[in-house]
Amino acid sequence: MSLGSGSCSLYAWEGVTLERHARCTAAVAERLYGPAWRYSLSTMKLPDSAASTLLDALTLSALLHDAGKALFDNPRSFRCHEVYGAILLTSAARASLRAHDPRRALAYGLAALTAYLHHHGMGSSRYAACLAGTGYQDILRRFLTGKEPRCQLLVECLKSATENESITGMLDKLCSYASRGTRLLTSGSLAEQASTIAIRALRQLGVKHDADAIIGRLSTLLVGFVSIADSVSALLEKREENQPAINCTSPRRYHIRILCEITGFKGDTLTRLIAELATTCSGNTITPSKTHANTCSRS
Numbered sequence: 084m085s086l087g088s089g090s091c092s093l094y095a096w097e098g099v100t101l102e103r104h105a106r107c108t109a110a111v112a113e114r115l116y117g118p119a120w121r122y123s124l125s126t127m128k129l130p131d132s133a134a135s136t137l138l139d140a141l142t143l144s145a146l147l148h149d150a151g152k153a154l155f156d157n158p159r160s161f162r163c164h165e166v167y168g169a170i171l172l173t174s175a176a177r178a179s180l181r182a183h184d185p186r187r188a189l190a191y192g193l194a195a196l197t198a199y200l201h202h203h204g205m206g207s208s209r210y211a212a213c214l215a216g217t218g219y220q221d222i223l224r225r226f227l228t229g230k231e232p233r234c235q236l237l238v239e240c241l242k243s244a245t246e247n248e249s250i251t252g253m254l255d256k257l258c259s260y261a262s263r264g265t266r267l268l269t270s271g272s273l274a275e276q277a278s279t280i281a282i283r284a285l286r287q288l289g290v291k292h293d294a295d296a297i298i299g300r301l302s303t304l305l306v307g308f309v310s311i312a313d314s315v316s317a318l319l320e321k322r323e324e325n326q327p328a329i330n331c332t333s334p335r336r337y338h339i340r341i342l343c344e345i346t347g348f349k350g351d352t353l354t355r356l357i358a359e360l361a362t363t364c365s366g367n368t369i370t371p372s373k374t375h376a377n378t379c380s381r382s
Contacts, residue, residue, distance in 0.1 A: 091243065107364035112311075112312035116141055137301065140190045143190060144305060165201065166214075166273065173267055188283075195280075197302060200302070227262060228262055281298045281302075285297060319360060
């Protein structure tokens with residue numbers, strides 16, 4: 084049984100639990116990406132049936148983008164936290180491909196790429212630095228062997244952040260695949276491994292032409308939305324009750340300005356959007372989308 088809301092003892096940062104931040108990030112990402120689904124499918128010549136898989140990838144990556152913070156007892160020390168969630172997701176993607184389930188392999192693989200790259204500086208050089216000389220590889224190995232109960236605690240925290248049964252089922256599998264992740268630590272670039280799995284899964288789903296380019300474009304798109312949702316979520320979590328009206332031109336409101344550009348909202352309409360997102364984030368769970376339409380009018 085999942086933990087009740089507020090029961091998660093793992094933290095995204097001091098005072099904010101992973102469950103709360105994951106719920107908010109996933110809700111914001113799904114809300115912002117809604118208008119882009121149909122465009123993404125049509126421009127990449129993907130079938131409509133791919134929409135649910137891409138939405139699963141978006142939600143999984145948003146839920147797990149900070150999963151590596153579960154490894155740390157001190158919420159002020161989260162260096163290289165991108166790696167753990169990406170390894171869990173890549174391990175699950177590989178296992179799904181071997182189990183002849185390319186749909187799940189694609190969702191896990193895209194989510195792994197997105198979680199890994201959601202901080203834009205994470206490249207092969209930083210990945211190598213994360214695993215060398217810092218003791219982080221030893222921490223990862225301990226948590227990937229299954230000897231630590233924190234993986235299951237993490238999954239329970241994340242399950243309490245969603246009512247989506249498909250996502251809950253995919254989260255349930257993560258810890259059982261965790262021990263397979265140790266080999267990923269010495270197998271080269273994690274991003275390349277996740278990308279290769281996603282490409283193979285897409286080809287098995289019948290997309291033979293330009294599968295590598297499509298995965299590149301999809302991961303870039305997902306990274307953009309999850310990165311912005313992450314920052315908007317953090318801003319909403321830290322908002323003061325008496326905060327002045329949102330101003331799109333304020334140089335200190337970088338992610339609000341990006342939010343303006345993505346949505347086209349401004350003025351009172353933007354203020355209503357921020358209020359809507361804040362209400363969504365204050366709820367107990369993510370409500371799965373019934374459609375991918377943007378329900379707010381543009382000014």
